[in-house]
Amino acid sequence: MENIIATRGLEKSYGRLKALDGVDLAVSAGSISGLIGPNGAGKTTTLKALLGLIDVRGELEVAGMDPRAARHRLMDEVCFIADVGTLPGWMTSRKLLDYVEAVHSRFDRARAERLLAGTSIPADKKIRALSKGMITQLHLSVVMAIDASLLVLDEPTIGLDIMYRKTFYDRLLNDYYDGRRTIVISTHQVEEIEYLLTHLLFIDKGKIVLDMSVQEMAELYIEVAVEPAQRERALSLRPMHQRELLEQLVCIYGGVARDRLEDLGELRTPAVADLFVARLTGDENHEN
Amino acid sequence: MRIEVQRFGALLRKEVREHANLFVITPSVVTLLLILIMILTIIALPESAERVLLEQSAGFLADLPLRSAVVVPLLLSMPFVPMLFLTWIIYLTVCLYQDRKDRSFLFWQSMPVSDLQTVLSRVVTAVFIIPVIAAGEVLLWLVVTMIYITPTMSDLGVSFAFLKALLLALDGALLFYCFAWLNGLLLMPVIGWFLLFSAYSRRVPFLLAMGSAVILALLEAWLLNSVYIGYRMSLTAHEGVFGWSDIPATLFSYDMLAALLLGGVLLAGATLMRRFND
Numbered sequence: 001m002e003n004i005i006a007t008r009g010l011e012k013s014y015g016r017l018k019a020l021d022g023v024d025l026a027v028s029a030g031s032i033s034g035l036i037g038p039n040g041a042g043k044t045t046t047l048k049a050l051l052g053l054i055d056v057r058g059e060l061e062v063a064g065m066d067p068r069a070a071r072h073r074l075m076d077e078v079c080f081i082a083d084v085g086t087l088p089g090w091m092t093s094r095k096l097l098d099y100v101e102a103v104h105s106r107f108d109r110a111r112a113e114r115l116l117a118g119t120s121i122p123a124d125k126k127i128r129a130l131s132k133g134m135i136t137q138l139h140l141s142v143v144m145a146i147d148a149s150l151l152v153l154d155e156p157t158i159g160l161d162i163m164y165r166k167t168f169y170d171r172l173l174n175d176y177y178d179g180r181r182t183i184v185i186s187t188h189q190v191e192e193i194e195y196l197l198t199h200l201l202f203i204d205k206g207k208i209v210l211d212m213s214v215q216e217m218a219e220l221y222i223e224v225a226v227e228p229a230q231r232e233r234a235l236s237l238r239p240m241h242q243r244e245l246l247e248q249l250v251c252i253y254g255g256v257a258r259d260r261l262e263d264l265g266e267l268r269t270p271a272v273a274d275l276f277v278a279r280l281t282g283d284e285n286h287e288n
Numbered sequence: 289m290r291i292e293v294q295r296f297g298a299l300l301r302k303e304v305r306e307h308a309n310l311f312v313i314t315p316s317v318v319t320l321l322l323i324l325i326m327i328l329t330i331i332a333l334p335e336s337a338e339r340v341l342l343e344q345s346a347g348f349l350a351d352l353p354l355r356s357a358v359v360v361p362l363l364l365s366m367p368f369v370p371m372l373f374l375t376w377i378i379y380l381t382v383c384l385y386q387d388r389k390d391r392s393f394l395f396w397q398s399m400p401v402s403d404l405q406t407v408l409s410r411v412v413t414a415v416f417i418i419p420v421i422a423a424g425e426v427l428l429w430l431v432v433t434m435i436y437i438t439p440t441m442s443d444l445g446v447s448f449a450f451l452k453a454l455l456l457a458l459d460g461a462l463l464f465y466c467f468a469w470l471n472g473l474l475l476m477p478v479i480g481w482f483l484l485f486s487a488y489s490r491r492v493p494f495l496l497a498m499g500s501a502v503i504l505a506l507l508e509a510w511l512l513n514s515v516y517i518g519y520r521m522s523l524t525a526h527e528g529v530f531g532w533s534d535i536p537a538t539l540f541s542y543d544m545l546a547a548l549l550l551g552g553v554l555l556a557g558a559t560l561m562r563r564f565n566d
Contacts, residue, residue, distance in 0.1 A: 030440055051397075055564050075397075090305075
C-alpha cells in the first residue's frame with residue numbers, strides 16, 4: 001500500500017537534548033497507527049515535524065509534500081487535534097464554523113452542523129464557557145466535516161472523563177474512518193485505542209523502537225501465563241519481559257516459535273501496553 | 289484566487305472579532321467621555337463666554353471655504369491620535385503572541401493559512417481597519433460638535449449651515465482616516481518591530497520590543513551618530529497631513545519608501561519567527 005507518511009533520519013535538538021534521533025517512519029494510507037511512547041520520548045515532536053510546525057533535519061514527506069516548505073498547502077489534506085484546549089475560547093461554535101468554512105475548501109458545513117446537532121453544544125455560547133468534553137466534541141465535529149486524507153491526533157482525549165473518551169473514539173471509528181483515510185494517534189491511554197489500531201509505532205528517546213502492523217505483532221509476540229510447574233522452563237527460554245500477576249508468572253516472548261511455548265501455559269497475544277513495557281524494559285538481546 | 293481572497297477576508301473578520309474590545313469598545317468609551325466632557329464644560333461656562341466661543345468657532349468656519357475649513361475638524365479630532373497609537377501598540381504586541389499563550393495557535397496552524405497570510409492580515413488590520421473604526425468614532429465626535437455649532441452658524445447668516453457642518457465632519461473624519469493609514473505606512477518599521485517580538489516572545493513582548501529598540505537606538509546614536517530608530521519609535525511619524533493635498537506628497541516620498549523597505553524586512557522576520565519559533 002502507498003505510504004502517506006515517509007520520513008528518514010529525522011533529527012531535532014533543543015539545546016543539548018536530542019528530541020528526535022534519526023526517526024524513520026513509513027505509514028501506509030488507510031491505516032490507523034498508534035504512536036506510543038513514554039513522556040519525553042519525542043511523540044509530540046514527531047507529530048509537529050509531520051505537520052510542519054517545527055523545523056527538523058532529515059527527509060520528510062507527508063501526503064506527497066514536504067511540510068517544512070508547504071505547511072499551509074498540506075493543511076488542505078491533513079487535519080489535526082492537539083489535545084483538548086486549543087480551540088479559541090473567545091469564539092462561539094457558530095463563528096468557528098463560519099471561520100473554517102471561509103478558509104478551508106474541503107470543509108462541509110452541513111455535515112458539521114449535522115454532527116453537532118447530535119450533541120448538546122450551544123451554537124452561540126463562547127467556547128471558553130463549554131466543558132472540556134463539549135470542546136472536544138466540537139473540535140472533532142469540525143475535523144470530521146473536513147474531507148482530509150490524514151488525521152493526526154496528539155493526546156486528543158487528555159483530561160476527559162471515560163464517557164467522553166469512549167464517545168470520541170467510537171465517533172472516530174463509526175462516523176469518520178472509511179478505510180481510505182489515515183489516522184495517526186499519539187496517546188498515553190493505549191488500552192482505550194488498542195482495538196482501533198492497525199499499526200504500532202513505539203518511540204523512545206527520539207528513536208522508533210518498534211514499527212509493525214498489529215497483525216505482525218500478534219504473530220511475533222506471545223504472552224504466556226506460565227503454569228507453576230513450567231516456571232523454570234519458561235525462564236530458560238529467555239522471555240523479553242516477565243512479571244508476577246496474582247502469584248502467577250506471566251512472560252512475553254518475541255520471535256519464539258509458538259509450538260515451543262504451548263506446553264508452558266495459556267498463550268495469548270500481549271496487550272499493546274504490556275508489549276510496550278516489555279520493549280522498553282526488556283532484554284536487548286530479544287529485540288527484533 | 290477567489291478562495292485566497294475569501295480566506296484573507298475571514299482572517300480580517302477574525303481579527304476584528306477577537307479584538308473587538310480593544311478596537312471598538314475602548315474607543316467608544318473614550319468618545320462618549322469626550323462628549324460628556326464637552327457637555328459638562330458648556331454647562332460650566334458662563335453664558336457670555338459660551339456665546340463668544342460659539343461665535344468665534346462658527347464665524348471661523350463660516351468664513352473659510354469648505355476645502356480649507358477641514359483643518360478645524362481635523363484639529364478637533366486630535367484627541368483620537370494618542371488613542372489610535374495606543375491601540376496600535378497594544379494590538380501589535382499581542383496579535384502574534386496571545387494565540388501562542390492560550391495555545392489556540394495549534395488550531396490556527398491546523399488551517400490552510402500560511403504564516404505570511406497571517407502576518408499580512410495583522411498588518412492590514414493595524415494599518416487600514418483600526419483607522420476605519422477610529423475614524424467612525426471621530427465622525428461621531430465631530431457630528432456632535434457640529435450640531436452644537438450649527439445654530440450659531442445659521443445666526444451668522446450661513447446658508448445650509450447644517451449641511452455644511454455635516455460635510456465638514458465627514459471631510460474631517462475621512463482626512464483623519466487618511467492621516468491614520470498614512471502614518472501606519474510610515475510607521476511600518478515600528479509595526480514590523482512589534483510583530484517580530486510578538487511572534488518571538490514567550491512572555492512580556494512589549495517590554496522586550498521596547499527594551500531592544502531603546503538599546504538599538506542608543507547603539508545607532510553612538511556608532512552612527514544618527515537617530516532614525518528613535519525618530520520612528522517616537523510614534524510621531526508625520527504630522528504634516530493637514531489637508532487632502534498633503535497626501536500624495538507623503539505617499540510618494542523617500543521617507544515612505546525607506547519605511548516600507550525596512551518594514552518589509554522586519555515583517556519577513558516576523559513571518560519566519562512565526563514559522564520557526566517552536
